Amino acid sequence: MAQIAGKKHARSDSQTHDDYVQVQNQLRHPSTKRAKQIDADPPYDQLEAILKKTRRNVKTRNVLHWFRSKDIRQEDNKGLHAASQKAKEGGGSLISMYLFSPKDMEWHGTSPARSDFILECLRILKGQLEEKNIPVAIITAEERGNKTDKVMQFAKENDVSHIFANMEYEVDELRRDVDLAKKVQKEDDISLDVLHDQTVIVPGSLCTGAGGPHKVFTRYYNDWLAITKKKPKLIDTCPPPEGNDKSMKQAHQKLFDTTIPGLPESKQFGSDKERDQIRKLWPAGNKAGMQRHADFLKHKITKYADNRSEAALDPSSRLSPYFSSGIVSVREILRNTQKFNGGKDFASGDAGVVSWVREIVFREFYRQVTVITPHTSMNLPQNLKFDFVHWEDDEEGWKKWCEGRTGIPFIDAGIRQLNAEAYMHNRLRMNTASYLRANYLIDYRIGQQWEMLAQSSEEGGDFDGNAAEHVMAHLTDEHARLDVNAALFA
Numbered sequence: 001m002a003q004i005a006g007k008k009h010a011r012s013d014s015q016t017h018d019d020y021v022q023v024q025n026q027l028r029h030p031s032t033k034r035a036k037q038i039d040a041d042p043p044y045d046q047l048e049a050i051l052k053k054t055r056r057n058v059k060t061r062n063v064l065h066w067f068r069s070k071d072i073r074q075e076d077n078k079g080l081h082a083a084s085q086k087a088k089e090g091g092g093s094l095i096s097m098y099l100f101s102p103k104d105m106e107w108h109g110t111s112p113a114r115s116d117f118i119l120e121c122l123r124i125l126k127g128q129l130e131e132k133n134i135p136v137a138i139i140t141a142e143e144r145g146n147k148t149d150k151v152m153q154f155a156k157e158n159d160v161s162h163i164f165a166n167m168e169y170e171v172d173e174l175r176r177d178v179d180l181a182k183k184v185q186k187e188d189d190i191s192l193d194v195l196h197d198q199t200v201i202v203p204g205s206l207c208t209g210a211g212g213p214h215k216v217f218t219r220y221y222n223d224w225l226a227i228t229k230k231k232p233k234l235i236d237t238c239p240p241p242e243g244n245d246k247s248m249k250q251a252h253q254k255l256f257d258t259t260i261p262g263l264p265e266s267k268q269f270g271s272d273k274e275r276d277q278i279r280k281l282w283p284a285g286n287k288a289g290m291q292r293h294a295d296f297l298k299h300k301i302t303k304y305a306d307n308r309s310e311a312a313l314d315p316s317s318r319l320s321p322y323f324s325s326g327i328v329s330v331r332e333i334l335r336n337t338q339k340f341n342g343g344k345d346f347a348s349g350d351a352g353v354v355s356w357v358r359e360i361v362f363r364e365f366y367r368q369v370t371v372i373t374p375h376t377s378m379n380l381p382q383n384l385k386f387d388f389v390h391w392e393d394d395e396e397g398w399k400k401w402c403e404g405r406t407g408i409p410f411i412d413a414g415i416r417q418l419n420a421e422a423y424m425h426n427r428l429r430m431n432t433a434s435y436l437r438a439n440y441l442i443d444y445r446i447g448q449q450w451e452m453l454a455q456s457s458e459e460g461g462d463f464d465g466n467a468a469e470h471v472m473a474h475l476t477d478e479h480a481r482l483d484v485n486a487a488l489f490a
Ligand SMILES: Cc1cc2nc3c(=O)[nH]c(=O)nc-3n(C[C@H](O)[C@H](O)[C@H](O)COP(=O)(O)OP(=O)(O)OC[C@H]3O[C@@H](n4cnc5c(N)ncnc54)[C@H](O)[C@@H]3O)c2cc1C
Pocket: 316, 317, 318, 319, 320, 321, 323, 324, 359, 360, 362, 363, 366, 424, 425, 426, 427, 429, 430, 433, 457, 458, 459, 460, 463, 464, 467, 468, 471
């Protein structure tokens, strides 16, 4: 179970008072007044505006792709592909880096399972790219405040003319990129481009007839279906990067020599056994993710619509950690899914496929929500009035909930699944979240923070916040439809 303070993994047996205090501290957020100001001048718009000035025509020297924790793959990676093309056209070399920021892992409440998954995926990627003579340099930012200085220093030391990266849509990450762009702007001979890679449709771009971006899922979904039908090229994929000449290794040995860091003190597993169990459940790397999808197509997807809410059947893909760290490309996954569905568009064919793709669109919709209402990635509910709800300060209730001791078998089973697997079935997520909120009257964000600290996937605070808010709004309907499957408790 989630033990946050100290160096134990987030799922030991006891829950301390310190943990409770720390989870509450994780709920830092701006005032609702400030949130409205941020929404009125979103960091996404600021970045888009400044990028127009930093995408420059400079003579190609070395070209850098900066991997983030959301695009750790060489397959169909838009930023990496663009960097590779630029290097090829201009006769430069392709280099890449990953900025390791232990303090960000603390700040964002990243779980040990997810932290380890990211580093293991990075290890695989580093091996793959080095076979092509492309270095993946691991640079450590000791402080949150010096990340962009580190990147600029790296770019200058390695004679980089072009920096490429894929966009992350949360406020903290966008502000980091705005900061980097400002620094690049001061240089004459460096260009910066940040591309859209996480989704099929660029977040913020699906608009209503009146011109503003969609805020209602059903309308967003219908437009998403229509546009992907009309423009099937949207799910075209790009090839992995071409390799560098062999001489790259001698010339830049130092970059190849950097190593994958160990987990920070506070992100350690309780034991090697526990780490091995989690790694077995969530094998690292693109190949493992694609295999998981292939198995899902073969064995489960056609029954997905019927079985999706049956927690005991394990009916879903279990791809969320692979999506959230960009280990698999959503375009490649959709292409393979479409092929399985006889090439039909995403509204036709097998009912299971249609139903599963709808969830992928949900994922895209939440990216759009993050972009248009940025405060949702800052520990604030989408509807700001919920920030004024008076919650109970019930430490004992919270402890029972996160130890799986509420006495309600379905709820406790969900928490036990999370503690054992660093993952919880969607139905159980809904019910455990609503139990905390409706029965204990505890701020759902405390539960959300704790779940993030325990799970293998984490789509960002915004995603969780919206999901939890959804739970608040639609609880009654969902309960009415719920068919509790006793097998889960066996
Ligand atoms: C309270 C609550 C908290 C949640 N927190 C997270 C979270 O932190 N991280 C996370 O990835 N998902 C979260 N979800 C959504 C969903 O529960 C998980 O994505 C899903 O259970 C992951 O399992 P899967 O990959 O087998 O999903 P599948 O059912 O196979 O779905 C495929 C993919 O679609 C996306 N998806 C599925 N359901 C949703 C949804 N409701 N909204 C948006 N996208 C969806 C995910 O990327 C998922 O991997 C949450 C849901 C609730 C109700």
